[in-house]
Amino acid sequence: MTPDARTTPGPDPLHDLHAYVAQPRVSGLAVSPDGRRLALAVVTLDGEGTGYATSLWESPLDGGPCRRLTRGGTGEAAPVWTPQGDLLFTARRPAPVVPGRAGGAPAPDPGSDPGPADTTAPGRPAGGGGDDDAPPALWALPAAGGEARLVATRPGGVAVEAVARTAGTLLLTSSTMPAAGRDGDDADERRARTEAGVSAVLHTATPVRFWDADLGPARPRLLAAEPLAAAPGEVGAEEPRLELRDLTGHVGAGLEDTGWTLTDDGRTAVGTWVVPRAHGEQSDTLVAVDVATGRRTTLADERDLEHRGARVSPDGGTVALVVSRVGTADRATSHWVATAELRRDADGVVTGAGPLRHLTSGWDRWPDAVSWTADGRHLVVEADEGGAGPLFLVDSATGDVRRLTADHGAYAGARVTPDGWAYALRSAYDAAPAPVRVRLEDGPAGAAGTVEHLPTPVPPLALPGRLEDVSATAPDGTTVRSWLCLPHGADAEHPAPLATFIHGGPLASSNAWSWRWNPWLLVSRGYAVLLPDPALSTGYGQAFVDRGWGRWGREPYTDLLAAVDGAVARDDVDGTRTAALGGSFGGYMANWVAGHTDRFDAVVTHASLWALDQFAGTTDAGFFWAREMTPQVAEENSPHRHADAITTPVLVVHGDKDYRVPVGEGLRLWWDLLSRSEAEDGSSPHRFLYYPDENHWVLRPGGAVTWYQTVVGFLDQHVLGKDWVQPDHV
Known part of the structure; x- marks a missing residue:
């Protein structure tokens, strides 16, 4: 199922964590209104290696290598084309100095394509830098070429x-x-x-x-x-804003x-x-x-x-x-x-x-985004379906729906052009995001649904295993499907220990590549990774969501166990060595698992909901929460009520800047675990990985390395019986 992969030079980025966080990533695209030019946003490490910066590249639609368009010190983002062919983007780079004006010599070229002699590190300009504290300004690369110019602040x-x-x-x-x-x-x-020394904010409504x-x-x-x-033609002339x-x-x-x-x-x-x-x-x-x-x-x-x-x-x-x-x-x-x-x-x-x-009230799928075709006869719609994220074509007159992409990929950010293509980023659990275009109607260029992979400056990764689509049957007879990532060499003689990744949302699906929760980093270390879609997951119809609505601790939990049962019944998976991991709602479910079964050897719970009584009034979206959870339902489904039953070692992970699931959830969970420890020396099998400066996700490169080191070390200790290895710098 893996598209033409080739080995990435240097250290294996799916095993070497420092190479992994340095791996370039395509994060967005913009196609010109006439469909002739495609810009890609590519994320790389910044010059210091402690953060990320985005640069813009052009993917040639007529073949040839990709061309880098920008090279700013703090990165460029959000590309969009004008009808005239200029490429707009936001950046925190300093304004260029115009010759003959206050400031002296002109600033280094921040926007033109570098020559072959350029040797600057990714994300750094040749002789200038940006201001990390400066607000993003709007810049433009002219259609005719040349330097980027500042157009709005x-x-x-x-x-x-x-x-x-x-x-x-x-x-x-x-x-x-x-x-x-x-x-x-x-x-x-x-x-x-600022001069008054005021930081307070007086609110009259939510959210805060x-x-x-x-x-x-x-x-x-x-x-x-x-x-x-x-832009003006003569040197030194005032640039229009x-x-x-x-x-x-x-x-x-x-x-x-x-x-x-x-x-x-x-x-x-x-x-x-x-x-x-x-x-x-x-x-x-x-x-x-x-x-x-x-x-x-x-x-x-x-x-x-x-x-x-x-x-x-x-x-x-x-x-x-x-x-x-x-x-x-x-x-x-x-x-x-x-x-x-x-x-x-x-x-x-x-x-x-x-x-x-x-238009589609009778279609049993949830649309995420819509775009018009050039003739207005159809809408291109993104929606989850059966573990994939296809593109669909909806007749704007009748509401008839036709699936365009037949593969297991997830297509995001679709942009429709007048010549009958939809451009998007395609990813899957066996392919990182990459640009593609999809034919919308039958014609000389191909049949509708034809997917054409486009040039990208980021080569595909060679995976350390294979991806399989698996299914199991829940206690109520419902089919629960999952992705299963298996390491090379896993068989009946060498079954792989199992780590189950429980997705967040919960109204979501495990169908797209994730850099933050990447199963292949565990697969490269010998684990099989199960990615189930239990009740509340999208892409399986409204009834599948209804099964878990307000019943978080019931069908989503029993579906999860059924998926695990199906996986460990295989002869290439070792059911005696297992772990459960999840973030956000997945962390909630990991907490619920810890309090209701001891079948797992370790539990990792990230940014998780623990005490639903306190969570309701502290999350940034309390109004949404109240729509599903009455006080009684929250009490019945709250993991904290089952803290006494937890015997499985738990790794708690939380960021202090998480306002969706406030850090009080992690702190209370940590206390509820330690306060039940009876060892006289105060020791405990549990651990708490705390990030004072991260939010709902761990975004900094160094933080990601620490996260994976800690998670792998915790699983190796409790699932594989290895000695604990202390993560670097913590």
Whole structure:
């Protein structure tokens, strides 16, 4: 099942941890509106080797080697093309110095393709660096070539939300202080707050924090700019900057964590607007913002529905989006694609929308993202299905659904071009993310669903084993499928010990490559790794989610044990040496496992939910939690109630900056484990790996090395009976 892999030079990055964290990774793509140019975002270690930086590359669609486009000191991110062929990106690099102006000589070239003599380390410029504390600014690489130039800055940074496909109008967001007007005095407000020594934030609604960020007092605002002007031809001339217009002013939490799109003519922005409700709830409504005036019009606002991922048809007449039914204690959430006709006045300004047309409400899958084809006849939809993440083609008139990609890959970030292709990053548990394009309709270029792998500067990895699709039967007769990663040489005479990775979410699926929880690092050390999709997993229909809704300790748990039973029944897996590992919801399940069975030799629980009574009011998304878990249901499903039954050695991992599952969960779990230790010398088989500066995920290279060293050492000790090896530097 592995696509044409070739060995990576040097140390094996799936066994050598330092080589692993240094492995380049493709993290995103951007395709030009005309479909002729493809940019890739590639992540590498920074110059110091203590963090990561992103550079931009071009993947030639007509063949040949990839070409590096940027070489900034702190990395570049979020590439997007303009209709004129300029490549926009954000970076924290310093502004170039123009000859003849204050500052002297010109800055080193931060954006052009380096010559063959360049020997700088990845992520570092040849003679200049960025400012890690500086807010991200907007830069542009001209279509005609040459140096990148600075085109927009804001004290709170800028991010491009959308570029109008034909008009070139830009839609951006920027974090701005609430007292700042629309005339650009944000810097003064920030300076005054700093000089006053004030760090407090006065909130009027939730959330207060989000993932690893403290929110406020600055909040995102929606900004617009006319198409990027051409750079001046003469040396020393003033480079044109974008004139940013504030469309929304201070709106509190309305723009938090949402996505926006523009009509092709650049006149209307459409996106999600967060509205606070009673009892700490919030609703995701659909709105249109007139780019000329900033007038906001509500298009859809139904209390039991949420609206996300809007995209407007090429003719500007219809909006497509993902609609979600709000879950309750008695009813699981569900998702489908909907469309609505936009209404306009005589001047072409959007004044509202017709009723939602629930296009795929009868399709038993959950769409994640939608894109229009160039003719507006179809929507390209991403959704999980059966352990894969295929692309689907949905008829915009009838709602008929056809699966495009037939393989086991997971396709993400689809971008549709006028020539009938969808560009995306494809990954799977046997392939790291890489760029591909998928044919949307039958034609001379190939049959619909044809997948063409595109040039990438990151070679594929040679895996230390094989991937198999396996199934088991749960106690209620439901089929539970999993991926099983087996090391080379595992057979009846040499069965491999089993590590079970329990995915987070829980509304998710084990179907895509993961750099943070990579099973092949354990496979390279002789373990088999099971990746099950128990109840609550997506891609198996609504009933499969309903089975586990509000029943976390029941069907998800029994499904998990059934999957493990199926794996250890094989003669190439050693059922006498097993471990369970999970993060977030997977960590919750690992905790539940530890309190309900002693069949595993070790348990690893990362960023895990432990005491559901305290978690409910401390997570950053308490409103979402309350939709499923009543106090009674939370009490019945809380792992902390079974602490006395834990006999399995547990490795607890938690980051202090985790606001989704606050560190109090890990601290209380750690205390509940140690307080039950009866050894007179205070010793315990349990361990606590604590990260003061990491969040829900361990993101820094050094932290990742420590994580894998600790996890492997803990498993080797308790599963394989080896001596404990202390991880480096802890």
